[in-house]
Amino acid sequence: MSARETILKRLRERADGPLEAPESDFAVVTGRGWTAQERLARFERWITSVHGEVIHASRDGWTEALAGVLRDKGVQRLALGHEHPVAAAARTALAGTGIELVAVDRDIESWQREQFESVDAALTSTGGGIAETGSLWLWPTPDEPRLLSLVPPIHIAVLDAETLEDTLFDVMVAHDWAAGMPTNALLISGPSKTADIEQTLAYGVHGPRELIILVRHAGTAT
Amino acid sequence: MSVQTFTPAAFHRQAHEALENPQIRANFRKAMDGLMSKRRDSFGEWDLETLRELGANIRLRALARLPDLLEQLEANCQANGIRVHWAEDGEHACRIIRELCEAREAKSVIKGKSMVSEEMHLNAHLEAAGIEALESDLGEYLVQLNEQTPSHIIMPAIHLNTDEIADIMHDKTGIERTRDVDAMTAAARLQLRERFMAADVGVSGVNFAVAETGTLCLVENEGNGRMTTTVPPVHIAVTGIEKVVEHLRDVAPLYSLLTRSATGQHVTTYFNMISGPRRAGEHDGPEEVHLVLVDNGRSGIYQDDQLLDTLRCIRCGACMNHCPVYTRVGGHTYGTTYPGPIGSILMPHLEGLESTKDLPTASSLCGACGEVCPVKIPIPDLLVRLRREAVGEGRGNVRGAGAKRSRKELAAWKGWQWLATHPGVWRSGTALAGRLRGLTPAHLGPWTDYRAAPKPAKTTLHGLLKQRRAQAAEEKDA
Numbered sequence: 001m002s003a004r005e006t007i008l009k010r011l012r013e014r015a016d017g018p019l020e021a022p023e024s025d026f027a028v029v030t031g032r033g034w035t036a037q038e039r040l041a042r043f044e045r046w047i048t049s050v051h052g053e054v055i056h057a058s059r060d061g062w063t064e065a066l067a068g069v070l071r072d073k074g075v076q077r078l079a080l081g082h083e084h085p086v087a088a089a090a091r092t093a094l095a096g097t098g099i100e101l102v103a104v105d106r107d108i109e110s111w112q113r114e115q116f117e118s119v120d121a122a123l124t125s126t127g128g129g130i131a132e133t134g135s136l137w138l139w140p141t142p143d144e145p146r147l148l149s150l151v152p153p154i155h156i157a158v159l160d161a162e163t164l165e166d167t168l169f170d171v172m173v174a175h176d177w178a179a180g181m182p183t184n185a186l187l188i189s190g191p192s193k194t195a196d197i198e199q200t201l202a203y204g205v206h207g208p209r210e211l212i213i214l215v216r217h218a219g220t221a222t
Numbered sequence: 223m224s225v226q227t228f229t230p231a232a233f234h235r236q237a238h239e240a241l242e243n244p245q246i247r248a249n250f251r252k253a254m255d256g257l258m259s260k261r262r263d264s265f266g267e268w269d270l271e272t273l274r275e276l277g278a279n280i281r282l283r284a285l286a287r288l289p290d291l292l293e294q295l296e297a298n299c300q301a302n303g304i305r306v307h308w309a310e311d312g313e314h315a316c317r318i319i320r321e322l323c324e325a326r327e328a329k330s331v332i333k334g335k336s337m338v339s340e341e342m343h344l345n346a347h348l349e350a351a352g353i354e355a356l357e358s359d360l361g362e363y364l365v366q367l368n369e370q371t372p373s374h375i376i377m378p379a380i381h382l383n384t385d386e387i388a389d390i391m392h393d394k395t396g397i398e399r400t401r402d403v404d405a406m407t408a409a410a411r412l413q414l415r416e417r418f419m420a421a422d423v424g425v426s427g428v429n430f431a432v433a434e435t436g437t438l439c440l441v442e443n444e445g446n447g448r449m450t451t452t453v454p455p456v457h458i459a460v461t462g463i464e465k466v467v468e469h470l471r472d473v474a475p476l477y478s479l480l481t482r483s484a485t486g487q488h489v490t491t492y493f494n495m496i497s498g499p500r501r502a503g504e505h506d507g508p509e510e511v512h513l514v515l516v517d518n519g520r521s522g523i524y525q526d527d528q529l530l531d532t533l534r535c536i537r538c539g540a541c542m543n544h545c546p547v548y549t550r551v552g553g554h555t556y557g558t559t560y561p562g563p564i565g566s567i568l569m570p571h572l573e574g575l576e577s578t579k580d581l582p583t584a585s586s587l588c589g590a591c592g593e594v595c596p597v598k599i600p601i602p603d604l605l606v607r608l609r610r611e612a613v614g615e616g617r618g619n620v621r622g623a624g625a626k627r628s629r630k631e632l633a634a635w636k637g638w639q640w641l642a643t644h645p646g647v648w649r650s651g652t653a654l655a656g657r658l659r660g661l662t663p664a665h666l667g668p669w670t671d672y673r674a675a676p677k678p679a680k681t682t683l684h685g686l687l688k689q690r691r692a693q694a695a696e697e698k699d700a
Contacts, residue, residue: 004308007463007517011289015525015619021286022279028272029475046488108506112453116415133489145506146452150445169474178470181435183302183501184452187493192445194407195485196361196377198249198384199256202407205360206414207445207491 030173032132032166039131039164040215046134050190051203053212062158062216063093066123069156069212070099073121079104079152080123081143086158090123104148115147121154122208128163130171135189136213137171139182146184155208157188161217228371228557230569233580236555246381246552253380257543260486261594268482277479278598280472281534284464288524291433291466292515298436302498304511312342315516319344319425319458320351322512326456328353328422332414334440334450335359336427337375337537338460338516341559341572344425355425358414358446360407367394373553375560376484376539381552414446424450424508428461429480429536430473431513438513439473440494441480443487448494457499457508463515464524464533476536479596483538519572519621526619528607532567534597539564541591541601547584556581563591567604575612575622582608652682 001009034042044054057065070078078094079102081087091101102119124144126136136157140146149155165171168187172178177185192207203209228236240246265273284291296306309315315338323331331353333339345355345366357366361378365371368390372378379387384401392399397409426447430439438459440447451457467473481487500507523529542548542562553561558569558578566581582605585591591601610616613631614624641648655678662677664670681689 002308003310003314003517006310007308007515007521008289008292010517010521011292011524016527016530019282019286019530021283024276024279024283024472026276026471026475028269028276029478050487050489050491104505106505108453112419116419135489135493142503142505145504146448147506150448150452167474168477169471172471172474178434181302181437181470181495181497183496183498183504183507185437185495185497186448187489188491189489190491192443193491194360194444196359196364196379197387197403197406198382199253199377199380200384200403202403205407205411205444205446206358206449 026169029167029169032170034131034166036162036164039166040161042131043129043134043164044215046132047136047190047211047213048134050134051193051211052134052190053210054215055212056215056217059160059216059218062214063089065214066090066156067094067097069214070094070097070121073154073210075120075154076100077102077118077120078123079115079119079121079148081105081125081141081148083143084125084141086125087123087143104145105143108145108147115151119152121156122148122152123156123158124149126157126159126163127175128165128171129159130166130168130187131164132167133189135168135187138186138188140184140186141182146186149186149188150207153204153208154210154212155188155191156212156214158214158216161215226554228554230557230573230578230581233555233557233584236557237551237584240551240555245383247550249381249383250549250552253377254543254549257486261483261540261543262486264482264486264488268478273475273479274596274598276475277536277596278534280467280476281536281597284467284472285524285530285533287468288463288466291468292463294433295431295436295466296515298433299513300436302436303501304436304438304498304513307512307514309514309516309518311518312516315342315460315514315518316344316347318514319460320348320353322456322458323348323353323423324351326422326510328456330417330421331355331423331425332417332421332450332454333357333359333362334424334426334447335362335378335442336425336460337372337559338427338462338518339425340372341518342460342516344460356414356417356421358418358450359442360410360444360446363410363414364390367391371554371559373561374539374542375537375564381554414449418449418453421454423456423458424452424454425458425460426450428459428465428513430476431461431466432468432470432473433466434469435497437470437495437497439477440496441477441490441492442494443491445492448492451494451496452507455508456510456512457496458512458514459496460514460516463517463520464535480536480538483540483594483596522621523568523571526617529571529604529620531599532571532604534599535564535568536597537564538596540594540596544590544594546586546588546590551584556584563601563605564599567599567601567608570608570611570620570622573621575608575620575625577622579612579622579626582606582612649682649684652678653685656680656682656685
């Protein structure tokens with residue numbers, strides 16, 4: 001008998017008999033009923049509490065805010081996609097600014113060391129945000145691959161204010177994640193950190209040292 | 223720092239040594255105090271009891287359907303391109319992983335944090351086969367550099383302070399000596415990035431395996447887990463069979479409970495959900511993803527209605543953070559992969575009571591572990607159950623049951639029982655003990671190491687009450 005059969009048989013022929021599966025009531029992780037303003041305030045409070053940096057911009061003027069961030073951080077090489085509207089708009093706006101735009105829609109094997117060592121920052125879109133924990137959710141794509149939000153030392157994520165939802169449970173249900181997951185889905189809540197040396201917080205241990213969230217608001221900037 | 227081997231059989235000696243080490247006591251006291259207050263604060267605005275009820279309920283539901291869910295997990299993982307392997311014990315799981323490495327001619331394995339891999343001594347197994355296994359979680363990396371094992375399941379290097387870590391980083395990696403935490407972290411980042419790029423295989427654990435979608439969930443702060451599961455061409459995830467949950471939505475409350483209970487964080491930096499290897503058209507991620515499902519004693523625990531609760535555990539470590547015994551003796555003293563209260567109720571099943579018989583007694587039964595457990599495992603009850611099993615007074619279905627049975631102790635308790643159920647003998651016995659109280663020896667084994675020997679009272683409580691009643695009667699008559 002294979003290990004698989006042995007294990008399953010042992011579980012099925014349980015000595016104390018079959019078990020009753022209880023129903024679950026998820027009320028405690030949903031139904032927050034926050035307004036859009038409360039959601040944004042919570043999101044911002046939580047993500048800044050773990051070292052995330054939030055910058056507000058208008059839907060029309062956000063690329064200026066992006067250019068400002070890149071200037072402030074001294075970014076010379078920015079990795080970003082091509083097709084996503086966020087990446088496309090950033091490419092147009094940054095053309096001719098002297099910032100080198102690094103293509104990421106190529107197999108990692110061909111540029112691994114380059115990505116690890118000579119990219120200053122990465123720009124990604126996000127699927128949305130979670131107010132309760134100050135989290136971003138991302139579904140990486142061929143246009144914006146998995147490592148883009150992990151390897152470069154600065155991660156700039158673009159979030160539309162109206163995509164904020166209350167809880168992780170709400171996001172999973174509203175977008176029916178269970179119907180089909182991508183190869184990799186991520187929640188990101190702040191830059192990479194560790195407290196493994198005597199509980200002292202240090203940022204950027206393996207992933208980005210800085211996480212900047214550009215929150216886009218419909219209409220003019222708030 | 224000398225390298226010391228710890229075993230559960232030597233618990234008492236190790237506990238003595240730890241108690242006499244002020245550095246260990248100070249390191250743990252400071253860390254556990256911090257963790258307890260952070261946990262309390264993080265649940266501030268939550269209805270914690272309702273959330274714990276839900277957590278327990280989700281885990282129980284998963285266990286109730288365990289064999290079906292494992293098959294569903296396997297089918298959905300396979301549909302996603304993840305290859306699934308089953309291992310009866312740690313040795314078998316090690317062999318599966320080694321063979322997967324050998325098939326790729328792998329020489330170097332990078333590891334994300336995985337307690338199951340510690341449980342099955344994977345690193346030693348791979349190294350014996352000429353495959354280097356390097357830990358990438360900062361705490362695990364430091365512990366490995368120092369040739370030790372983790373002393374806590376969430377914070378592996380909690381037993382070391384900054385000065386000790388500064389020495390390790392200087393001595394073992396050759397960096398300039400510094401006690402600046404940012405500088406040491408930056409040095410480790412550089413060292414490990416090279417290793418991520420060079421690694422042939424990444425090995426990780428799993429926090430939740432979702433049957434419904436064939437998704438492996440990993441909870442972390444550092445990003446080393448994402449590196450381990452994304453950069454090398456092969457990712458092998460290894461997990462105990464009990465880690466499966468039924469639905470994707472089940473992970474939402476469990477994740478909330480896990481991070482808050484473990485470190486008092488409202489959320490971790492990363493929640494990494496993996497549902498397959500790199501697909502055609504994608505530009506990164508591993509070419510192969512494997513899931514190794516390890517039994518290693520778990521299906522044995524599963525047989526018993528009471529012991530089953532042990533398998534609800536989501537490995538947050540809150541029970542050890544709140545344990546007065548763990549805080550004083552530290553994690554290594556237990557001599558087992560999982561220390562503290564959860565280790566004391568889990569390890570006897572994994573290793574047998576022969577070597578672990580003292581662990582269930584490493585508790586004052588104060589109940590803190592049960593009160594903070596996010597999935598409401600009645601840990602104190604299970605400790606008592608294993609104490610009974612250890613002396614052969616339980617159901618006898620735990621490996622090594624009866625290992626602690628002692629004729630002398632049994633005779634003593636039988637004698638006590640006989641005395642206590644024969645009032646006449648009891649009265650004359652206690653009266654005699656009161657009269658001979660001057661003969662009580664001053665040294666009564668370990669009890670009198672730190673205390674004065676107790677002496678029987680001149681008059682027993684019964685006697686005192688009798689006297690008082692007689693006195694009261696006299697006064698009434700007068």
